[in-house]
Amino acid sequence: MEMQEANQRSEVSPNQTIYINNLNEKVKLDELKKSLTAVFSQFGKILEVLAFKTLKHKGQAWVVFDNSASASTAIAKMNDFPFYDKNMRIQFAKTKSDVVSKADGRFVPREKRKRHEEKGGKKKKDQHHDSTQTGMAINSAYVGLYGAAPPLSQVPYLGGAKPNLPEAPAPPNNILFVQNLPHETAPMMLQNMFSQYLGFKEVRMIETKPGIAFVEFADEMQSTVAMQGLQGYKIQQNQMLITYAKK
DNA sequence: AGCACA
Numbered sequence: 001m002e003m004q005e006a007n008q009r010s011e012v013s014p015n016q017t018i019y020i021n022n023l024n025e026k027v028k029l030d031e032l033k034k035s036l037t038a039v040f041s042q043f044g045k046i047l048e049v050l051a052f053k054t055l056k057h058k059g060q061a062w063v064v065f066d067n068s069a070s071a072s073t074a075i076a077k078m079n080d081f082p083f084y085d086k087n088m089r090i091q092f093a094k095t096k097s098d099v100v101s102k103a104d105g106r107f108v109p110r111e112k113r114k115r116h117e118e119k120g121g122k123k124k125k126d127q128h129h130d131s132t133q134t135g136m137a138i139n140s141a142y143v144g145l146y147g148a149a150p151p152l153s154q155v156p157y158l159g160g161a162k163p164n165l166p167e168a169p170a171p172p173n174n175i176l177f178v179q180n181l182p183h184e185t186a187p188m189m190l191q192n193m194f195s196q197y198l199g200f201k202e203v204r205m206i207e208t209k210p211g212i213a214f215v216e217f218a219d220e221m222q223s224t225v226a227m228q229g230l231q232g233y234k235i236q237q238n239q240m241l242i243t244y245a246k247k
Numbered sequence: 248a249g250c251a252c253a
Contacts (some may be wrong), residue, residue, distance in 0.1 A: 098252045
């Protein structure tokens with residue numbers, strides 16, 4: 001048969017880690033990881049988020065889920081999604097993540113399979129560029145993220161006029177925060193979309209802040225279902241970005 | 248553009 005070369009061109013076999021590139025390189029690592037966690041935790045439990053600032057790895061990140069179905073859904077829903085003014089490109093990662101191998105019991109220390117990082121001479125590189133403790137199996141990724149770093153204090157993030165992201169993940173909430181709406185979006189339109197989900201209570205918009213809305217549900221299970229159903233939904237040119245509102 | 252495990 002000759003149908004076996006179809007899916008091995010630039011494709012990688014499905015697995016529980018997604019590889020993201022075309023990320024905005026101006027965003028600081030710590031914030032980037034938090035925002036990725038905020039956006040991707042709706043697809044399932046996240047074991048780890050990795051990003052590096054070296055030349056070879058800027059603008060890229062790995063998000064490790066605890067199962068590959070979550071990773072598939074994340075790719076389907078979020079590939080090409082606008083994030084810090086650039087569209088994320090998402091694929092399955094090429095190789096298995098260490099956290100996963102460790103859980104498997106198949107982890108082989110890095111020095112064994114590859115030795116890089118040992119060029120002669122001692123270069124003094126910063127050996128702890130804020131990799132927030134996203135290490136262990138966090139039941140909710142934001143716990144580790146929040147626990148580590150003090151709540152910001154640094155400038156927003158881009159000089160731009162249209163923030164389209166929270167600076168940190170919010171825990172599940174019955175109230176949703178909707179961003180990236182066309183400025184002329186009417187509350188009624190959102191109500192029509194969200195009221196098809198069980199538990200819908202109301203839509204709130206603020207005239208002085210166009211482009212965003214708060215949508216309240218009776219409980220967070222119900223708000224989560226609506227979020228998953230409508231995430232990335234396109235209104236005219238804009239893809240809605242839905243996260244949990246901050247408490 | 249660039250697939251790692253700080």
